[in-house]
Amino acid sequence: MKYIQNFWRYRFLLAELVKKGIKLKYRRSYLGIVWSLLEPIMTTIVLTVVFGTLFNNKDRTFPLYILTGRLLYSYFSKSTKAALKSIRSNAGMIKKVYVPKYLYPLSAVLFNYVIFLISLIVLVILGFVVGVYPAWYWIKLALPLFILLVMTYGVGMILATVGVFFRDMEYLWDVFLMIIMYTCAIFYHPERLLKSGHAWVLKVNPLYGVIGNTRNIVFGNSLDWSSMFYAVAFAFITLAIGLYVFHKKQDEFILQI
Amino acid sequence: MGKKALRVDHVSMKFNLSSEKVDSLKEYVLKSIKREVSHDEFWALQDVDFTLEKGDRLGILGLNGAGKSTLLKVIAGVFKPTRGSVERHGKLVPLLELGAGFDKQYTGRENIYLYGAVLGYSKSFIDSKYEEIVKFSGLRKFIDVPLKNYSSGMKSRLGFSIATVVDPEILILDEVLSVGDAKFRKKSEKKILNMFDKGVTVLFVSHNLAQVRRLCNKAMILEHGQVKAFGGIEEVSALYEKMLEEA
Numbered sequence: 001m002k003y004i005q006n007f008w009r010y011r012f013l014l015a016e017l018v019k020k021g022i023k024l025k026y027r028r029s030y031l032g033i034v035w036s037l038l039e040p041i042m043t044t045i046v047l048t049v050v051f052g053t054l055f056n057n058k059d060r061t062f063p064l065y066i067l068t069g070r071l072l073y074s075y076f077s078k079s080t081k082a083a084l085k086s087i088r089s090n091a092g093m094i095k096k097v098y099v100p101k102y103l104y105p106l107s108a109v110l111f112n113y114v115i116f117l118i119s120l121i122v123l124v125i126l127g128f129v130v131g132v133y134p135a136w137y138w139i140k141l142a143l144p145l146f147i148l149l150v151m152t153y154g155v156g157m158i159l160a161t162v163g164v165f166f167r168d169m170e171y172l173w174d175v176f177l178m179i180i181m182y183t184c185a186i187f188y189h190p191e192r193l194l195k196s197g198h199a200w201v202l203k204v205n206p207l208y209g210v211i212g213n214t215r216n217i218v219f220g221n222s223l224d225w226s227s228m229f230y231a232v233a234f235a236f237i238t239l240a241i242g243l244y245v246f247h248k249k250q251d252e253f254i255l256q257i
Numbered sequence: 258m259g260k261k262a263l264r265v266d267h268v269s270m271k272f273n274l275s276s277e278k279v280d281s282l283k284e285y286v287l288k289s290i291k292r293e294v295s296h297d298e299f300w301a302l303q304d305v306d307f308t309l310e311k312g313d314r315l316g317i318l319g320l321n322g323a324g325k326s327t328l329l330k331v332i333a334g335v336f337k338p339t340r341g342s343v344e345r346h347g348k349l350v351p352l353l354e355l356g357a358g359f360d361k362q363y364t365g366r367e368n369i370y371l372y373g374a375v376l377g378y379s380k381s382f383i384d385s386k387y388e389e390i391v392k393f394s395g396l397r398k399f400i401d402v403p404l405k406n407y408s409s410g411m412k413s414r415l416g417f418s419i420a421t422v423v424d425p426e427i428l429i430l431d432e433v434l435s436v437g438d439a440k441f442r443k444k445s446e447k448k449i450l451n452m453f454d455k456g457v458t459v460l461f462v463s464h465n466l467a468q469v470r471r472l473c474n475k476a477m478i479l480e481h482g483q484v485k486a487f488g489g490i491e492e493v494s495a496l497y498e499k500m501l502e503e504a
Contacts, residue, residue: 013374096357098334251337
């Protein structure tokens with residue numbers, strides 16, 4: 001009860017921090033927020049050219065396939081990195097005034113989420129271009145996208161806590177993110193890997209379940225419930241662990257930064 | 258007996274003064290193998306215990322490193338005490354580090370909202386007080402300029418104006434009566450004295466004994482994190498003067 005009250009008291013600060021993240025990200029660039037649309041388009045073009053040729057993929061919808069994977073992965077990677085650094089980068093503030101500390105990783109995860117949601121516009125546009133039109137069943141996207149947020153926040157809280165005590169985590173996490181990127185089938189079709197006996201590589205990665213099911217919905221296929229359940233379970237377990245370790249260690253942060 | 262405003266209950270604060278701070282995994286592993294993870298303990302505060310009633314104005318005296326700022330930060334909630342607890346009754350305004358939470362890429366206007374939020378104000382409250390803040394700071398001409406182009410005096414003027422826009426029940430002052438230029442200093446002193454008249458409870462740290470005498474009705478001497486004396490302003494400040502002569 002006390003926590004809810006405290007959260008309610010600081011809701012305006014959370015909104016301000018989220019706003020600040022979005023505003024400052026694109027301040028002083030000529031195109032501003034348009035970059036959040038332009039950047040995924042440009043990287044998708046590059047990836048399509050490279051991997052389309054490499055795998056000799058002639059499918060018209062392949063760019064859309066890449067874009068969905070890339071948007072979700074880049075949200076996950078940007079947010080977790082921001083959350084990892086959130087305590088250190090706000091050290092000046094933490095040392096001087098009392099603010100509930102979970103607001104820092106939370107705002108990092110949320111402001112990236114808002115930018116991510118805006119960038120989904122690109123998905124719709126590209127869908128029109130390649131002939132995959134929005135349909136009422138896209139409403140189901142709410143499930144994987146919500147799980148993505150929960151998962152990111154859970155992982156972010158754990159990383160934020162660990163990052164305070166061990167600076168090396170920043171570098172380790174970069175390597176880890178690369179492994180995650182290659183094992184969530186962003187720019188290749190997973191079928192061959194799934195049949196090869198190395199399927200566990202994908203199945204163990206919860207982000208694969210989220211990305212795979214987002215694609216299933218976008219392309220009108222049926223959901224893969226086993227990978228979805230795995231992602232849901234993973235998301236809520238990490239969230240619980242994240243909240244627990246963060247809460248347990250937060251009073252020591254100030255002695256470390 | 259007046260109403261209780263602040264209760265500092267046997268507060269102790271420990272810092273680990275490891276000469277080599279261990280903050281990388283490799284170092285930690287290596288050092289724990291070599292059993293070198295040192296824990297040099299340093300008690301910045303030891304068993305500090307006192308109660309203030311509503312309207313009390315406490316001057317905190319002590320040399321550098323006596324634990325004054327740590328005590329204020331514990332009371333403000335920035336540090337969580339290692340032992341003991343702090344009970345606050347009513348809205349607390351710490352004029353500790355003015356403008357902690359300012360963003361230098363933000364304009365003055367945006368910073369008013371951001372810093373206000375940091376201090377726990379609501380949006381509607383800041384909306385209603387916005388005019389007053391700008392007017393008091395005297396920075397209307399620069400309000401849409403990014404903060405990085407402000408001088409340090411301008412920044413603290415803005416910080417002071419935002420922090421003092423509420424009527425606090427507890428006010429924490431760390432030598433901030435010297436904000437900005439002479440004109441602004443006069444204005445800010447007047448504002449603080451106004452709060453005093455409204456019966457605010459004050460914690461005041463200063464090295465200026467005359468100022469403490471003028472403003473406070475109670476005083477406390479801190480030495481090495483321990484309370485050496487606590488009581489009426491006259492007796493404690495006399496004791497402090499004697500202490501300084503001996504030193």
